[in-house]
Amino acid sequence: MYIYHYFCSMSIVTTIQKNAAAALSILYNHSFTEKDFQINLTKPEFEGDYTIVMFSLVKSLRLSPEVIGDALGGYLTGNHPELFSSFNIIKGFLNLSITESFWTDLLQSNYSNADFGKQQNNGKKVMVEYSSPNTNKPLHLGHLRNNFLGWSIAEIYKANGYEVIKSCIVNDRGIHICKSMIAWQKYANGATPQSTGIKGDHLVGEYYVRFEDDLKAESQILINKIKLADLSDFSGAELEKLDKILIALTKQDEIKDAEKITKLHEEIKEIARNNTAVIKEAKQMLLDWEKGKPEVIELWKKMNGWVYEGFDITYKRIGSDFDKAYYESNTYLLGKDIVQQGLDKNVFFKKEDGSIWIDLTADGLDEKLVQRKDGTSVYITQDIGLALQKYEEYKIDSSLYVIGNEQNYHMKVLQLICKKLGMPNADNILHLSYGMVELTTGKMKSREGTVVDADDLVDEMIATSQKHTEELGKVKDFTPAELTDLYDTIGLGAMKFYLLRVDPKKTMVFNPEESIDFHGFTGPFVQYTYARIKSILRKEPLVEITTLADADLLKLEKEVIVMLEQYPVALETACTEHNPSVIAMFVFNLAKTFNSFYTEHSIANAETPAKKQLRLQLAVMTANTLKSGMEILGIRVPERM
């Protein structure tokens, strides 16, 4: 028992590295660090548990891999017989066998510990900002990836000993919400979520779409006129620009570059859109909002209120929650005083026209505008202001932003500016950048109506889990409430697992058919493994036997323990890499390994009482670890399914 406790603060891999480094410094009087040793699991076709690759040591010691391996293997088994039982060398690989007592002690010391793998409080505080919706339309598939990632990374930080504050910046002001407001005024006849029975965020979203339709129709009229060279609606700089574009387009044959032509058409489109009556209305409304015009503010509050009611329902269903919400309507003026400080510190500089910039060319970026010539601020300014406010309000050690990778540049700029301004903990402004979710048919485009709505998707997943469960007919004795809960658990579990099992930074493809699959590398697979273990444990209570026979661990029994041992490392890796998929892969592999074991060996009818106890402990620890890992992903596990 003492062995594991002796090493309990570190993983077996680290332990091997430490011992190997110590051994070689004694053997050859040459100092090594842990990282000089590359440790892998031994391939199944060779004897041993862990393998040290010798090649990297050859150069510094000027000895053959066989000689070093022999000396190191001999030293380790000779001096740490409680840990290393034997070794062999094949080519340049030193294969080490770990003693059985190490594995059985590990199991017995930890099987009932529900917090296995989690770290003690380390006194550090981190804020995780995620979700960050706009209030003009409902949440979609992309938001789901963000929400699941954000919630999970917060749990991962907690498991690693951090205190976590979950925050959300609500983008509740700006031209987008004004668009919904304009269309609602025109077409809604006072319709409300109550009068229509439509969820608030969806209702507001409908009017946003309505606005965009109008905008499209109106701008098309303008585009047609422009293409007939009728520029009577334009003046000033835009007129000049259009002139140029039209001239360029008459020389189309010379350009030949299809991309350039599309670009010119895009520019026409943009100018047309900005000159429609509807967009001018929306812009006027935004100005009125900024001036605090009462009827605009009132409508804004009313419609945002509907959206929040809708969001609350969705957040509750998907399990997102926040300790602190920031509203952009309160924060958009932040950072103005910082601009002045930046000027005083010569971090920023002023151009002749009065606009204020920062020069980031030395860092491989461009010059970046921080305040317009008319004195109004830009996005980055309020972001700096909010970053500072977060620090002052919560005294956080680090600040993690869960934001899509289209903002990589923006975040880099934010980090750099904060650093140059000398803000406290500016090095700890971190960005969990994630890729877009695409469909098998291509990208989601709201204008083409190919956006997958979050509420619809959740409904569909839950309905599918219900269908599957009913077909299997294993839980006919459940009450209606229990059934509803189970369908939620499975449906949401499938969806969360599907979105979290992929490396966040990668663009991922959402396949409707595959995502509702409940077999293989999925949430329900892990949930099912858990439910089966719980079923066994209901029938076979764990009986303590004081003397656990040092029975030979069977191959499959050992494989499960070896997997379990890796959980703390998985938690740590997930945190340092900001990557929940590490946990998803871990729980899947653990479940798979356990299933193989379970099919092959009976727990209830084990060969001896000692074996039975060992296997029950194995089952308990696997269940605890699966539950722990899944909970960190935000996924519940059912006792029965």
Next chain:
RNA sequence: GGUCCUGUAGUUCAGUGGAUAGAAUAGAAGUUUCCUAAACUUUAGACACAAGUUCGAUUCUUGUCAGGACCA
């Protein structure tokens, strides 16, 4: 034009400067008098291309091609 990200099996994803590149799914073939077959077993199938660094490169570097994002 510039910067960044990504190219692995039919498909969706892992992975490592080192031994025969792993899963899942789809395909083929099996397993149910016994702890939940949403499971298990067997089988077939892939590192975009080219140079370079290295004892060794799918991994690191450079270039080409392809896809995506951002900046101008």
